Amino acid sequence: MKTIYTIVLCFISSLVFAQQDQLEWPREIKAGDNYIVSLYQPQLETLKDNKLVGRMALSVKDDKDKIIFGALWFEARLSTDLESNTAVLESFDIPKIKFPDVDNEEHINILKSIIIKDMSAIDIEMSIDNIISSLESIAEDNEIDDKLSNNPPTIYFRQEPTVLISIDGDPILKKVDNENIEYVVNTPFFIVKKKSTFYLKGEQNWYQSNTLVSKDWNTTKSVPKDVKKLADKKFDTPDKKEEGDKSTPNIIVVTSPAELIITNGELDYKPISGTSLLSVDNTESDIILEIDTQTHFVLLNGRWYGTKTMKDKEWRFVEPKSLPESFKSIPADNESYAAIRASIPGTIEAKEAMYEQYMPQTAVVDRKTASTKVEYDGDPKFE
Structure with missing residues (x-):
């Protein structure tokens, strides 16, 4: 055209x-x-x-x-x-x-x-x-x-490899046919229970715990054969590790909204030019420290949260308009701060993000090559 x-x-x-x-x-x-x-x-x-x-x-x-x-x-x-x-x-x-x-x-x-x-x-x-x-x-x-809940999710901060395993609400266990095994239905992860022990398949590692919703998961080599067979037969597991990554992450299993912040070791700060702010350099998360108040701010899914301790469950929701004024001085010419500036009211990036929100979105589908694959948990039931 x-x-x-x-x-x-x-x-x-x-x-x-x-x-x-x-x-x-x-x-x-x-x-x-x-x-x-x-x-x-x-x-x-x-x-x-x-x-x-x-x-x-x-x-x-x-x-x-x-x-x-x-x-x-x-x-x-x-x-x-x-x-x-x-x-x-x-x-x-x-x-x-x-x-x-x-x-x-x-x-x-x-x-x-x-x-x-x-x-x-x-x-x-x-x-x-x-x-x-x-x-x-x-x-x-x-x-x-105005009535939407701004209660923060449970935010976990870890300085070592960790994986957050989410279950959608209270665990729902379903018995596997002809097996003495129950699996957790309401999670995309492979979690099963045999007798009194829970087993979780995570990439190349197996974990076990006597308590499902906890941080007390330990790696194990002693996995029942029928559990391994079920994992190979019925369930998808998370993506394989990148080549060269041989770390064994810790596991946190949750049943309510939660977020995980990971740094590669202790917090490594670098100054943000033209401001009294520091950014955390050794993480994939957007974390900023305001020096004057010693408050850490993190941007998660477009929302800001703040804390002075970095401890679990001690984060509070921060209204964008309540962000420190110095946030608006974060350099616009540094691409690593683009997502941050788009979530700071009054910046050009924030306005552009608002414009994009209202833009009509279109897609072209090739009817000859398009296909749909539907997978069911058991036999399909139509009502």
């Missing part, structure tokens, strides 16, 4: 909306003879006084029905007509427009200016009822967000 730049050159002054009900979406803009730009129903975010802020998806389609999707963020003045129950978006401005597959800012800016120019000449009408409904929905979502 030709680039967005080519499409932009096709945007001539004959741009017009398709003849259709002004309250219907998507709206179509014809671009030359070969392209159609479709604007999808706006997703509203805020309305203060008469200034409406929102976003909308858009697509560009060529004469071969190939489509590029994007999104734009807009600000507009809202003019209402209560008698007709309609509102018109005026003084339309686009602070941001983004296409995932187009990196050239010059081309995008040309497209942006053309869309603004033509939208300023067109009355974009919306139903007042739809505006109210959309804003009420946002308020409800924000209320739900």
Whole structure:
């Protein structure tokens, strides 16, 4: 498909909306003879006084029905007509427009200016009822967000190789047919019980313990033959170790949300230039120490947690807006801090992450080669 730049050159002054009900979406803009730009129903975010802020998806389609999707963020003045129950978006401005597959800012800016120019000449009408409904929905979502639990998971910190084994809730044991063995159903790991002993298969190592949910797992060479046979026959095990890695990790088995932070030995700090912060260098986790308060911060799954002790279960949730001000000074030109900056409010990376969140995602599936494999735990049961 030709680039967005080519499409932009096709945007001539004959741009017009398709003849259709002004309250219907998507709206179509014809671009030359070969392209159609479709604007999808706006997703509203805020309305203060008469200034409406929102976003909308858009697509560009060529004469071969190939489509590029994007999104734009807009600000507009809202003019209402209560008698007709309609509102018109005026003084339309686009602070941001983004296409995932187009990196050239010059081309995008040309497209942006053309869309603004033509939208300023067109009355974009919306139903007042739809505006109210959309804003009420946002308020409800924000209320739900406020009620979401911010209780931290149990965070374990280890300075030696360790594997976190998760069980989804209380262990569910199921007896293996014709065997004196029970296996744990609600975990992807191979864990079985024979008599009073639990066995766990981890890569090349076997572990055993008399207590399932614990840290008291020890490596063993004495594994019953029928347990080994079952492991080979029915269950997938974690990926094999990388070549040269001969360490035997410790095991922690949990039944509730938990995270594991591992360092290669004692914490190894390095200064973050331009700040009073230190980062931990010998870990794959994003850990930062604020020197002034001696608080460690860790970023896990997009959420921040803090502690002064690094001990298990002594971490607290940290609101992004409550992060130290010095976090915003973490260098943007260091790629190793990209994920961190994307989770710090006010940074360019955080804004980009928000934009990406709203971008339409598409994928092409080859019907000839696509296949689906469904595996069942026992015989399938359809209801």
